Amino acid sequence: MDSSSIGSRNISGAGDSRALAVRKDLAARAEFGTDRRRSGRTARARGWTLALTSVVFLFGAAVGQAVPPVNFQGKLTTAPGIGPVLKTQKKDFPLAGKTSYLFHTLQDKRLLEREVRLDGVERADGTFEVERIYTVHDGKLFRVRYYCEVCNIEALEPGTCVCCQQPTDLQEIPVTHTGP
């Protein structure tokens, strides 16, 4: 909601003592104006970032670097000297993570030998770059998250809670929707 437009509508519609009250109200809000302008700049900066990201993405697509995401289901294992590997019925994929959080999750011993579905892209070097990790139980997908029950906060990767420093729990949340 844009409060300044409401303010001007009040002024034009008033034409009596109420206009003065509105003007006083606007003056009282003047100090908030600086904050609003500042957040406006942030929004514009975000807009630029978004625009640049789109340009980079389009450029990547044009030179054939943007590969559509795919998914593979198999067993999460680890190989000496290689790291996490997904064993599927057809082939084994050495795994990389799109983020370090994802890569650390792929290395979580609690997920070893588990049936997982990984969404991501196949890289030219044969590795599979993981963008999403799901565990699979009876053909159903579960989202993996790290959670601190004490602080009620979610962590991005295995380890200790940023708040209380206690180990977080690995939780699996049933997925009802796996949109893009």
Ligand SMILES: [Zn+2]
């Ligand atoms: Zn905690």
